[in-house]
Amino acid sequence: MSDDVEPLQGGKGNAKPSEEGPVASVEPIRADQVAELEPSILRRLRRLVSSALDVVSPDTEKDPKKKALAKISWKVILFVVVTVIGTVITLVVQNANSESAKRAENEAEAAIDSESPPFRATVEYNWDRLGYEPYAWVLDRALTDSEAITLQQFTAPFTMDVADEVLEKAQRRDSVDKYLRGLGARPVMPAQCWPEGPWRDVSCGGEVNLRLNLTGLRSATTSVTQMWARSEGCRESKAVTYIENTTQGEEEIRRVDFNIDSSKPVAMVQEKEWEEPEGRYFDENFLDLTKGATPVRMDIFAHSKKTCNWEIEADYESIEGVKRTKIRDRRGEWLKVEAPPANPQYYWKFDPTLYRYRLYDPRSDQYNDPVN
Structure with missing residues (x-):
C-alpha cells in the first residue's frame, strides 16, 4: 500500500470523493458480525464485485488511489470467498458427522434389538x-x-x-x-x-x-x-x-x-x-x-x-x-x-x-x- 493512501474509514457504499480527495470506504468485518455473515453473504459479495469492477479500468494503473482501492476490494472479496468456502465445508463435515453418528446409533440399536x-x-x-x-x-x-x-x-x-x-x-x-x-x-x-x-x-x-x-x-x-x-x-x-x-x-x-x-x-x-x-x-x-x-x-x-x-x-x-x-x-x-x-x-x-x-x-x- 502506498504512503499517499489514507486509512480505511467506517461506512457503506462505493468510494466517494471528499475534500481531501477520493477515499475507499469499506466496512470492516467484526467478530460480532460473523453470525450475520451467512444470510447476507451473497448480497455483500455482489456489492464488492461491483465495486471492484468499477475501479478496474484501463487507467487504474495510472491512478495510484484507484489501484490501491482495487487491491483492497479484491482482498476483501478473497476473504469473503474463503469465509464462504470454509463455512460450506464446515457444514458439510458437520452434516456428514451427524449422519455417520446417527447411522452408528441405528446400527447399535439394531444390534441390541437382534439380541x-x-x-x-x-x-x-x-x-x-x-x-x-x-x-x-x-x-x-x-x-x-x-x-x-x-x-x-x-x-x-x-x-x-x-x-x-x-x-x-x-x-x-x-x-x-x-x-x-x-x-x-x-x-x-x-x-x-x-x-x-x-x-x-x-x-x-x-x-x-x-x-x-x-x-x-x-x-x-x-x-x-x-x-x-x-x-x-x-x-x-x-x-x-x-x-x-x-x-x-x-x-x-x-x-x-x-x-x-x-x-x-x-x-x-x-x-x-x-x-x-x-x-x-x-x-x-x-x-x-x-x-x-x-x-x-x-x-x-x-x-x-x-x-x-x-x-x-x-x-x-x-x-x-x-x-x-x-x-x-x-x-x-x-x-x-x-x-x-x-x-x-x-x-x-x-x-x-x-x-x-x-x-x-x-x-x-x-x-x-x-x-x-
Missing part, C-alpha cells in the same frame, strides 16, 4: 369372571361325609330384599369357593354350545378365560399378525365330583376365542357370547409392539369338550422377517382347559328353596338326596 426377543408375553388365568359366568368346581374324588356336611352348612336366610339377596349370594359364593379350593378342587367353566343358544350344559365341554399381555422389547416395531392354538394330550375328564356354584348374572365382553377341538384353531372374534364367532380376529386386526409403548392386553377364551394341555402360537413380523413363537404360562408350562365330567358320580347343586347344597341329578332335573 433381545421381539416381545414378552405373560398369561394369567382370569378367575375373576367366576360369578359372571356359570362355573363349578370339580374333584377327582368324592367328598367325605364331614366335607359334605360342611358344604351343606353354607346357607343363606330367606329374605325379600333383592339387594340383600344378591349380597348374600355373593358372600356365600365366595365362602364356598374358598372352602372348595382348600380341598384341592379345581374351577371349571362349562362352555357354551353353538348355535343352540345361550343355555349351557356339561356336554358342551369346558372353557377357560385368560388375560394375555404383550409387551414390546425392541425399538423397531414388531407386528403380531396371527395366533393359533395347538393342543397336546387331550383326554376325558377324570373328575367324579361336580359342585355347581351360583352366579350374579352374565357380563358380555368382546372375546378372542379358540376352539381347541377344531382342525385349525385360529383366533376368532366374538362380539356376543351366545352367537357364533364373527370371523378370524387377525383378518381385520394386528398388534404393533414397540419398546416403551403401553402393553397390549387381550381377553382370550379357549374351549374344548375334553381336558387339554395347549399353547398359543403367534406369528409376527419384525426386521428379521416373519417368525412364529410359542406362548405358555409364566412357568413355561402348558396352558390348561378343563371340561366338566359328562356324567359326574356326585353332582352338587344349590337348592334355592331350601337354601343349601344338595345332591342333584341333571338328567331328571331332580334333587335325589333325602331332605333332613
Whole structure:
C-alpha cells in the first residue's frame, strides 16, 4: 500500500470523493458480525464485485488511489470467498458427522434389538369372571361325609330384599369357593354350545378365560399378525365330583376365542357370547409392539369338550422377517382347559328353596338326596 493512501474509514457504499480527495470506504468485518455473515453473504459479495469492477479500468494503473482501492476490494472479496468456502465445508463435515453418528446409533440399536426377543408375553388365568359366568368346581374324588356336611352348612336366610339377596349370594359364593379350593378342587367353566343358544350344559365341554399381555422389547416395531392354538394330550375328564356354584348374572365382553377341538384353531372374534364367532380376529386386526409403548392386553377364551394341555402360537413380523413363537404360562408350562365330567358320580347343586347344597341329578332335573 502506498504512503499517499489514507486509512480505511467506517461506512457503506462505493468510494466517494471528499475534500481531501477520493477515499475507499469499506466496512470492516467484526467478530460480532460473523453470525450475520451467512444470510447476507451473497448480497455483500455482489456489492464488492461491483465495486471492484468499477475501479478496474484501463487507467487504474495510472491512478495510484484507484489501484490501491482495487487491491483492497479484491482482498476483501478473497476473504469473503474463503469465509464462504470454509463455512460450506464446515457444514458439510458437520452434516456428514451427524449422519455417520446417527447411522452408528441405528446400527447399535439394531444390534441390541437382534439380541433381545421381539416381545414378552405373560398369561394369567382370569378367575375373576367366576360369578359372571356359570362355573363349578370339580374333584377327582368324592367328598367325605364331614366335607359334605360342611358344604351343606353354607346357607343363606330367606329374605325379600333383592339387594340383600344378591349380597348374600355373593358372600356365600365366595365362602364356598374358598372352602372348595382348600380341598384341592379345581374351577371349571362349562362352555357354551353353538348355535343352540345361550343355555349351557356339561356336554358342551369346558372353557377357560385368560388375560394375555404383550409387551414390546425392541425399538423397531414388531407386528403380531396371527395366533393359533395347538393342543397336546387331550383326554376325558377324570373328575367324579361336580359342585355347581351360583352366579350374579352374565357380563358380555368382546372375546378372542379358540376352539381347541377344531382342525385349525385360529383366533376368532366374538362380539356376543351366545352367537357364533364373527370371523378370524387377525383378518381385520394386528398388534404393533414397540419398546416403551403401553402393553397390549387381550381377553382370550379357549374351549374344548375334553381336558387339554395347549399353547398359543403367534406369528409376527419384525426386521428379521416373519417368525412364529410359542406362548405358555409364566412357568413355561402348558396352558390348561378343563371340561366338566359328562356324567359326574356326585353332582352338587344349590337348592334355592331350601337354601343349601344338595345332591342333584341333571338328567331328571331332580334333587335325589333325602331332605333332613
